[in-house]
Amino acid sequence: SQKIEQNSEALNIQEGKTATLTCNYTNYSPAYLQWYRQDPGRGPVFLLLIRENEKEKRKERLKVTFDTTLKQSLFHITASQPADSATYLCALVRDNYGQNFVFGPGTRLSVLP
Amino acid sequence: ETGVTQTPRHLVMGMTNKKSLKCEQHLGHNAMYWYKQSAKKPLELMFVYNFKEQTENNSVPSRFSPECPNSSHLFLHLHTLQPEDSALYLCASSQARAEVDTIYFGEGSWLTVV
Numbered sequence: 001s002q003k004i005e006q007n008s009e010a011l012n013i014q015e016g017k018t019a020t021l022t023c024n025y026t027n028y029s030p031a032y033l034q035w036y037r038q039d040p041g042r043g044p045v046f047l048l049l050i051r052e053n054e055k056e057k058r059k060e061r062l063k064v065t066f067d068t069t070l071k072q073s074l075f076h077i078t079a080s081q082p083a084d085s086a087t088y089l090c091a092l093v094r095d096n097y098g099q100n101f102v103f104g105p106g107t108r109l110s111v112l113p
Numbered sequence: 114e115t116g117v118t119q120t121p122r123h124l125v126m127g128m129t130n131k132k133s134l135k136c137e138q139h140l141g142h143n144a145m146y147w148y149k150q151s152a153k154k155p156l157e158l159m160f161v162y163n164f165k166e167q168t169e170n171n172s173v174p175s176r177f178s179p180e181c182p183n184s185s186h187l188f189l190h191l192h193t194l195q196p197e198d199s200a201l202y203l204c205a206s207s208q209a210r211a212e213v214d215t216i217y218f219g220e221g222s223w224l225t226v227v
Contacts, residue, residue, distance in 0.1 A: 032213055043203050100161060104155060
């Protein structure tokens with residue numbers, strides 16, 4: 001069956017360290033994968049997208065990698081800050097027209113001062 | 114402001130009530146979605162509309178009835194709900210028919226069924 005998993009439900013790290021979140025999927029062949037941030041009681045907000053032919057993508061303190069052989073994406077936040085505390089979701093599309101977005105369960109990141 | 118507006122933000126309804134959730138997008142997108150988010154569960158895709166046509170109904174009970182009168186508006190009509198239907202209901206939109214697509218969410222409607 002098709003599944004998207006994120007390595008842990010919750011992750012606590014110290015301010016200034018690098019947070020690494022993992023997304024694994026099975027029985028999908030996505031052309032691209034996305035990461036979203038969700039704050040409590042609010043809708044998810046798009047952060048980054050990485051295509052299957054890209055190994056790495058960066059945006060400010062964020063970095064995403066995508067390994068289609070391992071069927072895995074890693075999401076890094078460097079020099080983490082308490083304001084980075086949120087739930088982070090990975091998402092991929094089930095079909096070629098990008099209409100059926102499916103989301104992982106999310107990892108709740110807490111950056112401790 | 115994400116460009117996707119949902120009303121009401123909070124709704125409490127009895128199991129015999131009929132109510133509706135409304136969503137409007139100002140992004141010029143062609144696809145609109147309803148997702149359900151319950152505590153400790155992943156986002157669940159409920160319905161997808163593409164160019165006003167329903168293209169996905171993810172085995173949603175008939176007590177949830179979507180309506181998409183045009184590409185900018187989406188409704189979710191609710192009737193005879195159960196307490197386990199209490200959740201955050203998220204509307205979203207995307208361009209669709211694009212090589213690469215990104216989904217934009219509203220702030221959600223918190224539904225409590227009593």
